[in-house]
Amino acid sequence: MKVAIVQFKPRKGCYTENLAAATQAFAQMGAQGLPDLVVLPEAALTGYFLEGAVYELAQSAQHCARDLAAAWRQANGAAPVELVCGFYENDAGTYYNSALYLTIEPDAYRIVHVHRKLFLPTYGVFDEDRFLSRGRRVAAFETPFGRAAILLCEDLWHSIVPTMAALKGARLLIVPSAAPGRGIDASCAGELTSVTRWRELLSLTAGEHGVFIIYAGLVGFEGGKGFTGSSSVVDPHGVALVRADALDACIVRAQLDLREIDAARANLPLLGDLNAVLCDLFLDDELPLPHCRCDASSR
Amino acid sequence: MLPVVEAQARYTDPPGIDAALAQRWLVAFLREELVTRRGMSRAVLGLSGGIDSALTAYLCVQALGPESVYAFRLPYTTSSAQSLEDAALVVNALGIHCRTIDIAPAVDGYLKLEPDANARRRGNVMARVRMLVLFDQSAKLDALPIGTGNKTERLLGYYTWHADDAPPINPLGDLFKTQVWRLAEFMGVPAQLIDKAPSADLEPNQTDEADLGISYPRADALLAQLLQGAVDAQLIERGFDPAQVRVVRARLDRTHWKRHLPTTAMLSNTAINEFYLRPVDY
Numbered sequence: 001m002k003v004a005i006v007q008f009k010p011r012k013g014c015y016t017e018n019l020a021a022a023t024q025a026f027a028q029m030g031a032q033g034l035p036d037l038v039v040l041p042e043a044a045l046t047g048y049f050l051e052g053a054v055y056e057l058a059q060s061a062q063h064c065a066r067d068l069a070a071a072w073r074q075a076n077g078a079a080p081v082e083l084v085c086g087f088y089e090n091d092a093g094t095y096y097n098s099a100l101y102l103t104i105e106p107d108a109y110r111i112v113h114v115h116r117k118l119f120l121p122t123y124g125v126f127d128e129d130r131f132l133s134r135g136r137r138v139a140a141f142e143t144p145f146g147r148a149a150i151l152l153c154e155d156l157w158h159s160i161v162p163t164m165a166a167l168k169g170a171r172l173l174i175v176p177s178a179a180p181g182r183g184i185d186a187s188c189a190g191e192l193t194s195v196t197r198w199r200e201l202l203s204l205t206a207g208e209h210g211v212f213i214i215y216a217g218l219v220g221f222e223g224g225k226g227f228t229g230s231s232s233v234v235d236p237h238g239v240a241l242v243r244a245d246a247l248d249a250c251i252v253r254a255q256l257d258l259r260e261i262d263a264a265r266a267n268l269p270l271l272g273d274l275n276a277v278l279c280d281l282f283l284d285d286e287l288p289l290p291h292c293r294c295d296a297s298s299r
Numbered sequence: 300m301l302p303v304v305e306a307q308a309r310y311t312d313p314p315g316i317d318a319a320l321a322q323r324w325l326v327a328f329l330r331e332e333l334v335t336r337r338g339m340s341r342a343v344l345g346l347s348g349g350i351d352s353a354l355t356a357y358l359c360v361q362a363l364g365p366e367s368v369y370a371f372r373l374p375y376t377t378s379s380a381q382s383l384e385d386a387a388l389v390v391n392a393l394g395i396h397c398r399t400i401d402i403a404p405a406v407d408g409y410l411k412l413e414p415d416a417n418a419r420r421r422g423n424v425m426a427r428v429r430m431l432v433l434f435d436q437s438a439k440l441d442a443l444p445i446g447t448g449n450k451t452e453r454l455l456g457y458y459t460w461h462a463d464d465a466p467p468i469n470p471l472g473d474l475f476k477t478q479v480w481r482l483a484e485f486m487g488v489p490a491q492l493i494d495k496a497p498s499a500d501l502e503p504n505q506t507d508e509a510d511l512g513i514s515y516p517r518a519d520a521l522l523a524q525l526l527q528g529a530v531d532a533q534l535i536e537r538g539f540d541p542a543q544v545r546v547v548r549a550r551l552d553r554t555h556w557k558r559h560l561p562t563t564a565m566l567s568n569t570a571i572n573e574f575y576l577r578p579v580d581y
Contacts, residue, residue: 012578012580012581013581047580049578049580050578050581051576051577051578051581052575052576052577053577053578053581181324184316184317184320184321184324184478185314185315185316185317186315186316186317187315187317188317188320189317190317190319190320191320192320192324220331220335221327221328221331221332221336222578222580223578223579223580224328224332224468226324226327226328226331247323247324247327
């Protein structure tokens with residue numbers, strides 16, 4: 001399975017111009033060997049920090065899918081591909097930070113899945129919850145490469161989300177992201193603290209569940225805040241197969257041997273162990289889950 | 300006996316910096332703000348002879364090349380001769396354009412109408428005349444004025460509002476003064492500028508640390524923890540002098556307004572920056 005990540009530097013608010021830049025990247029892939037799966041970062045076609053402009057720029061998933069399919073075909077004709085892209089979604093007046101998974105075939109395209117970001121960061125520099133609604137579930141869905149799930153940026157910072165995706169059968173986690181860089185201590189060793197955190201999260205998550213993770217990071221500066229790229233593919237042992245630089249736009253390519261998933265899970269069967277214990281963990285009536293509240297109130 | 304491994308708290312140390320990483324990040328920031336976002340290639344900055352503007356010049360040269368950096372020395376009658384010489388050191392080391400414009404006629408043209416103006420007012424007038432010159436020169440040269448203020452002075456309110464803070468972009472504004480020193484060392488700014496006592500140079504023999512009542516390393520250590528939510532009692536437990544905690548806390552708390560745009564009376568549900576919210580780069 002061949003993957004290409006477009007480590008994208010959008011021009012703020014310029015949807016059409018960004019789509020043209022994506023088309024150029026797709027054409028470059030055509031010239032250099034077509035991938036099976038292409039992944040673009042979170043908010044790739046508009047830029048991330050939009051504030052109220054999100055209501056001017058958000059598109060329906062259908063609109064975004066149509067534009068991406070047209071861009072791919074303009075670049076590569078009838079060549080098929082699977083494509084994931086982060087975008088701001090307008091669903092009949094409700095707005096989400098979303099990513100769609102699109103299958104493009106020679107004579108048709110279809111939206112396989114739309115993931116709406118569950119965890120909207122709203123602290124410090126972030127203000128997503130002010131402008132957007134949150135998604136309600138993480139889903140695993142069928143792809144030609146096995147079951148996959150999309151997690152958007154902070155979704156991955158809550159270990160329960162990739163855990164649930166893996167429990168639902170996802171063998172491939174696709175993570176479009178827009179991560180503003182910060183942390184420049186003397187102990188950084190050439191890497192921002194926030195980048196280190198991401199690198200560790202990706203490695204630990206992939207290794208714990210025995211999944212491939214494809215991480216697509218936005219780059220460029222928006223109002224002084226620089227996004228940290230570092231797009232990467234991490235194998236089910238937790239080892240990065242490839243990792244891009246933090247600052248520059250580029251295309252990241254990797255070939256994934258999906259058989260490694262079973263090998264990794266056989267060597268470190270943590271996901272199987274979790275499956276066995278999961279019910280006991282979630283039936284714990286000290287957890288703040290609805291059935292527990294009923295129990296608590298009857299006590 | 301077992302060996303003991305004990306955590307070493309170093310609360311009173313100023314925050315450190317990975318200088319190579321900071322340099323790379325700030326150079327990328329300058330290129331993106333000027334070239335990518337604005338389609339510009341030239342930078343204008345005032346070169347005071349101090350470390351902040353010197354380091355900014357070094358970063359601008361890395362981002363744009365020396366031929367695109369226009370430095371201005373803007374002395375007033377009371378400015379120290381040493382400041383002019385130190386600024387010249389930077390110009391000669393970098394090979395950037397430099398022009399010296401005496402601001403005394405402009406400053407005195409106004410102040411002769413206000414002979415009783417105290418030192419603070421006079422200093423503010425000088426700072427605002429410097430801002431006026433830099434913005435006018437930026438229009439003449441089709442260049443962007445670059446701010447040079449550091450995080451420490453921004454947090455302590457130790458600058459003139461709508462003067463030092465006026466340029467549209469600022470590479471050093473999230474670096475404490477002690478981090479500026481470390482980055483300047485790393486980038487090869489002449490040691491003479493790093494070692495001398497920082498001064499606003501608005502009055503003879505003025506130094507920042509005397510004005511502020513605390514050294515920069517101590518102020519930076521205090522501010523770094525204060526910004527992360529440490530309360531005064533914690534800071535005193537961690538080895539800071541109670542009087543200095545009070546000084547820094549008071550300066551921070553009474554200057555929040557200085558770090559914002561002017562307050563506008565809100566009358567509608569489309570008030571700018573209250574309801575109508577668009578990012579600066581939109």
